[in-house]
Amino acid sequence: MIELRKGHWFAAIDPDCGARVLSLRYKNEPVLREPENTDELSSEPLLYGMPFLFPPNRVADGHFTFDGKDYRLPINEPARNNHIHGLFAGASFMVLGSGPDRVITHMENKGEYFPFPCEVAMTDSLDKEGFCRKTQVTNTGAGDMPVEIGFHTAFAAPGEFMAPISRRRETDDSFIPTGDLLPLDGTEQEIAAGRGPRGVRVSGFYTAKEGSAGRMAQIGEFTYEVSEKFTDWVLFSRAGEGWVCVEPQTGPVNELSRYGCRRLRPGESLCLWQKISLLKKRKKGDNEEYSP
Numbered sequence: 001m002i003e004l005r006k007g008h009w010f011a012a013i014d015p016d017c018g019a020r021v022l023s024l025r026y027k028n029e030p031v032l033r034e035p036e037n038t039d040e041l042s043s044e045p046l047l048y049g050m051p052f053l054f055p056p057n058r059v060a061d062g063h064f065t066f067d068g069k070d071y072r073l074p075i076n077e078p079a080r081n082n083h084i085h086g087l088f089a090g091a092s093f094m095v096l097g098s099g100p101d102r103v104i105t106h107m108e109n110k111g112e113y114f115p116f117p118c119e120v121a122m123t124d125s126l127d128k129e130g131f132c133r134k135t136q137v138t139n140t141g142a143g144d145m146p147v148e149i150g151f152h153t154a155f156a157a158p159g160e161f162m163a164p165i166s167r168r169r170e171t172d173d174s175f176i177p178t179g180d181l182l183p184l185d186g187t188e189q190e191i192a193a194g195r196g197p198r199g200v201r202v203s204g205f206y207t208a209k210e211g212s213a214g215r216m217a218q219i220g221e222f223t224y225e226v227s228e229k230f231t232d233w234v235l236f237s238r239a240g241e242g243w244v245c246v247e248p249q250t251g252p253v254n255e256l257s258r259y260g261c262r263r264l265r266p267g268e269s270l271c272l273w274q275k276i277s278l279l280k281k282r283k284k285g286d287n288e289e290y291s292p
Helices: 038-043 186-192 211-215
Strands: 002-006 009-014 020-026 058-060 063-066 069-072 082-084 094-099 102-109 118-127 130-139 165-171 177-182 202-208 216-219 222-226 232-237 244-249 269-278
Touching: 002 102, 002 118, 009 118, 009 130, 020 130, 058 063, 165 186, 165 232, 186 202, 211 216, 216 244, 222 244
Parallel strands: none
Antiparallel strands: 002 009, 009 020, 058 082, 063 069, 094 102, 102 118, 118 130, 130 269, 165 177, 165 202, 202 232, 216 222, 222 269, 232 244
């Protein structure tokens, strides 16, 4: 476990568990949901911290087609015959460098986690304003590859919260989007307006609001800002439990087979960033896209 500290901020990153941000605290109070023990983490591993999802959420029947070729991922949601959340959340990352408030981790996928060779690098850092993660996925293969990324970010016991959602993506009985967009219901409208109540039950896939307004959520006294390549949000919580997952994604669920799926050419990288900060006024330059 790598521990980072800066001012009132503390973060713990586990390189052996997908480089997961397992703990983020401000003034020793949890910002992200933390497990009380390893058994609790093992029982619901994706509902704590900030797991890295590649691909995010579900792949229908564990099957997708890319450039005319069929690929299969393991069925790990057998009740709905889906693959869910990818395999990178359990991958081991190497620590390339670390300091009191910064760590760089890296892993190489040769096909065991996703059927296209690629490298993933994470840079996690703290400053007086909060936490920042920069992610870079690079295609190391000889041909193009599809890429869709998400982070299953679980916030601990928020008060009211806001997610910048615009339309709900309709889903079928297997929680696969149909392609149709629906208006938000009453609870979802409250969430979009910043009045999402603590303990509310919510579960859905959503398009982000347009422009910079669609890239910043507010959870209690903290903001969660993401780079412009994140276009969708997934929300999940259980009634009465207090925590809420606010999950940015670079595209819709089950996107790998679709015509508009994001692709990387050989040697090309997808670069993303996320920031969790105390609620404050934006500063000039906060919305600039990360460049490695």
